[in-house]
Each structure stands twice: as C-alpha cells, then as structure tokens.
Amino acid sequence: MSFLGTRKILTGLVVLLLVLAGVILVRTSGTKDRTLTATFTRTTSLYAGAKVKVLGVPVGTVDSITVIGTAVQVKISYDASVPLPRDVHALIVPPSIVGDRFVQLAPAYSSGATLPDDAHLGLDRTAVPVELDDTYSALDKFAAGLGPNGANKDGALSRLVAATAANISGHGAAFNTTIRQLSGAISTLTGSSGDINSTVVNLAALTGTLAGKDAELRALVTNLARVGGQLNGQRGDISSSVVQLQQALALVSTFLKDNRAAIRTTIKGTTDVTAVLARRTTELSQLLALAPVGLSSLANIYIPTNWDPSKPWLSSFTGRTGSADLRGALAGDLDTQLGFTLEALCSALPAAQQVQLTTFCTTLTSLGGNLGALLSMAIEHGVTAPAPGATSFRSLVVGPQ
Numbered sequence: 001m002s003f004l005g006t007r008k009i010l011t012g013l014v015v016l017l018l019v020l021a022g023v024i025l026v027r028t029s030g031t032k033d034r035t036l037t038a039t040f041t042r043t044t045s046l047y048a049g050a051k052v053k054v055l056g057v058p059v060g061t062v063d064s065i066t067v068i069g070t071a072v073q074v075k076i077s078y079d080a081s082v083p084l085p086r087d088v089h090a091l092i093v094p095p096s097i098v099g100d101r102f103v104q105l106a107p108a109y110s111s112g113a114t115l116p117d118d119a120h121l122g123l124d125r126t127a128v129p130v131e132l133d134d135t136y137s138a139l140d141k142f143a144a145g146l147g148p149n150g151a152n153k154d155g156a157l158s159r160l161v162a163a164t165a166a167n168i169s170g171h172g173a174a175f176n177t178t179i180r181q182l183s184g185a186i187s188t189l190t191g192s193s194g195d196i197n198s199t200v201v202n203l204a205a206l207t208g209t210l211a212g213k214d215a216e217l218r219a220l221v222t223n224l225a226r227v228g229g230q231l232n233g234q235r236g237d238i239s240s241s242v243v244q245l246q247q248a249l250a251l252v253s254t255f256l257k258d259n260r261a262a263i264r265t266t267i268k269g270t271t272d273v274t275a276v277l278a279r280r281t282t283e284l285s286q287l288l289a290l291a292p293v294g295l296s297s298l299a300n301i302y303i304p305t306n307w308d309p310s311k312p313w314l315s316s317f318t319g320r321t322g323s324a325d326l327r328g329a330l331a332g333d334l335d336t337q338l339g340f341t342l343e344a345l346c347s348a349l350p351a352a353q354q355v356q357l358t359t360f361c362t363t364l365t366s367l368g369g370n371l372g373a374l375l376s377m378a379i380e381h382g383v384t385a386p387a388p389g390a391t392s393f394r395s396l397v398v399g400p401q
Contacts, residue, residue, distance in 0.1 A: 033060070033077045038090040038103070038121040040128055043072045046092055051102040052076050054084075062103060071123065076103060084115040091127045101129075272350050280348055287341050339364075339371040 043065055052060035060078030067073075078084075084105060091104045144150055151157045168175070189196065210217060231238065256263065277284060346354070346361035354361065367373045 032080055034080045034117045035063070035075060035077045036084075036115065036117075036119045036121065038074050038076065038126050039068070039123055040072050040074060040090075040092065040126045041070075041123065042128055043074060043092065044101075044128075044131055045094070046074070046101045046103070050100060052078055052105065053102055054082060054105050055108050059105070074103070078105075080117075083109040085109045086113040086115050087125075088115050088121070089125045089127065090121050092129060094129050276348055276350065280345070283341055283344055290341075339369040342371060343369040 046062065046065065048062055048064055050062040051058045052062060059082045060076055063075040063077050065072060065074050074090075076090075085107060088105050088107070091106065092101050093104045094101045146152060146157055343361075343364055346357065346364065349357065349361075363377075364371070364374055
C-alpha cells in the first residue's frame with residue numbers, strides 16, 4: 001500500500017470519528033437540561049440569560065420572561081443531573097440594591113420525590129424582593145400620614161412630641177438603667193429557658209387534668225355560687241354578727257386588761273395544779289375508777305331504821321334514826337377504797353393548798369389513813385383529832401355548831 005493510500009484511509013477515519021462525536025454531542029445536548037416555568041408578581045431587573053442557582057451554585061439559566069396579564073412567567077432551564085424536590089420554591093434574589101438579579105431554587109434536594117420535567121410553579125411557590133421604590137413609597141405615605149394633613153392636623157402629634165420630650169428630659173440615666181436591667185432580665189429568662197419550658201409543660205399537664213375533671217369543676221363552681229347567694233341573702237345577719245363579735249372582743253380585751261394580774265396568778269396556780277395532777281395520773285385513774293363505788297357506799301352508810309324506801313313521806317328527815325353497826329361496816333370498807341389515795345393526795349399538794357387543808361390532812365395522817373375512822377368521827381359530832389393543829393376538826397368536817 002502506498003503512502004498516498006494510507007493517508008486517505010487515515011483521513012477517512014478522522015472524518016468518521018468527527019461525525020460520530022458530533023452525533024453524540026447532538027444527542028446528549030438534547031437531554032442534558034430540564035425546564036420549568038415559574039410565575040412571579042414582577043421581575044424587576046431580571047433578564048433572560050440570568051443565572052439560576054441552588055445553594056449559591058449555578059445550575060441553569062433564565063430562558064425567557066413573558067408578561068401574562070398582571071403576572072410574569074419565567075421559563076428556566078437547569079442541569080438534569082441536579083434533582084430538585086417536588087416542593088421546590090423559586091425566589092428572585094438581588095445581589096445588591098441595583099444590578100442584575102438571579103433566581104434561587106430552594107430548598108435543595110435531600111431525599112424523597114423529585115420535581116418532574118416541565119413543571120410549573122405558581123404564585124404560591126414564588127417570591128420577589130422588596131423594591132427600593134416600594135420602600136420609598138411606604139415611607140412617603142407614613143410621613144404624609146404624620147404631616148399637617150394627617151395625624152398632626154390639629155397639632156396632636158406636635159403636642160405628643162413636646163410632652164414626650166418634657167417627660168424624658170433629665171431621665172436619661174434612668175432610661176439607661178432600665179434598659180440595662182431589661183437586658184439582664186432577658187438574659188436571666190434566656191438562662192432559665194429549661195425551667196420555663198418545664199413550667200409550661202406542667203401547666204399543660206394541669207390544664208389537661210382540669211379538662212378531664214370538667215364535670216366536678218362545674219359542680220364546685222355551682223355550689224360556690226349557691227353559697228355566695230346564701231351569704232348574700234344573709235348579709236344583714238352576718239354584718240350584725242360581726243359587729244356583736246367586735247363588741248364582745250372589745251369587752252374581752254377590757255376584761256383581760258383590767259384583770260391581767262389576777263389572770264396571771266390564776267394561770268400560775270392552774271399550772272401548779274395540772275403539774276401535780278400530771279404526776280399523779282395513776283392515783284387519779286384509780287380514784288376515778290373507785291369513786292363511784294365509794295360514793296354509793298357513802299350514801300348507804302346511814303340507813304334509818306324507821307324509814308320505808310317505798311313510802312319515804314311517812315318519816316321526816318330530822319326524825320329518822322340510824323344503825324351504827326351498819327355505819328361502821330360500810331365506813332371500814334370505804335376506808336379501804338379511798339384512804340390511801342386521799343393520804344397520797346395530801347402529801348402531793350402544793351404548799352399553799354397544804355396550809356389550807358392542814359387540819360384535814362394532819363387528822364387523816366394521825367389516824368393512819370383510816371378514812372372510816374375519820375368519817376365516824378365526823379358523824380358522831382364531837383371527836384377531836386389528837387394531832388397538833390387539829391383542834392378545830394369538828395368545824396372543818398361538820399361545821400361549827
């Protein structure tokens with residue numbers, strides 16, 4: 001094969017490869033991009049050829065911008081290798097106040113369903129930035145509203161500013177302190193967010209519990225209302241009772257003030273007596289258990305011989321005669337019951353009470369605690385105890401004759 005033939009073959013192979021590459025490029029160029037259309041309320045400073053970005057990374061361009069009625073429809077093409085979520089939104093982002101803008105697609109895809117090709121985003125899924133002209137217009141309207149044809153038509157705004165200036169004048173330090181304290185309070189609340197959250201959770205649980213007890217709460221409120229009605233109907237009686245109670249408390253206060261010393265002495269004496277009784281609880285319990293039996297026996301000590309219990313009116317009290325033998329037997333039995341208890345009580349009394357009962361206690365001690373003998377002496381009228389200081393025993397027991 002000659003050199004010329006070889007050159008023709010190589011030239012043909014190169015041409016064939018170029019053709020194949022062109023076919024491949026043509027086919028891939030038809031499938032590498034996807035499109036979507038988005039409807040905006042306006043597209044100020046947005047032009048065909050503007051960039052389309054996801055998280056700041058360019059992924060496509062704006063193909064065309066068409067006005068449709070009071071809205072603007074923007075056709076976008078983007079790289080098919082970049083998936084978009086089905087709920088994607090389109091936003092016009094101004095890199096500066098003036099200058100070209102771009103379309104931001106957000107959020108970025110993470111997982112789930114993807115946006116199909118040739119999708120359409122309505123006004124509910126698009127947003128535009130606030131224009132500087134809109135800001136100026138709003139400020140102009142605000143200023144006009146505060147002007148002489150608006151809120152200050154009658155000078156109200158001027159008076160408000162003057163009054164505010166007069167009130168604030170000289171209070172700069174106080175305002176500074178207030179702002180600092182408010183900042184500290186906000187910091188404290190921020191540091192206590194966990195406690196506040198727990199409080200809210202507990203209040204929610206309490207509210208849930210109260211909601212579950214709605215019937216009981218309604219009954220409680222109804223009953224309270226009824227009680228309030230009853231008290232309202234008895235307002236006069238309650239007022240009178242309160243006045244009388246106030247008067248009684250005033251009398252009690254006056255009584256306590258006038259008898260303070262006597263009350264203090266009485267309380268002290270009561271304290272001494274209760275202390276003695278507290279130390280003699282065993283003896284007192286025995287006395288309370290045996291006293292009814294002893295008193296019954298004491299009532300039956302003297303039984304008249306000429307008295308019929310079924311016909312007590314046949315004999316007078318002063319004309320009755322008794323039985324000494326029965327008296328002695330019953331008195332001896334009573335002495336066994338109560339003698340020891342009374343003798344122990346005499347020895348346990350405070351000094352002042354011992355002086356008052358010296359005659360009785362001395363006589364009982366001199367008789368060896370024999371209560372029967374003591375009662376017999378009292379009944380017989382005239383027996384004087386031999387103990388020193390007991391010479392007036394008869395007057396103590398039966399009274400002077």
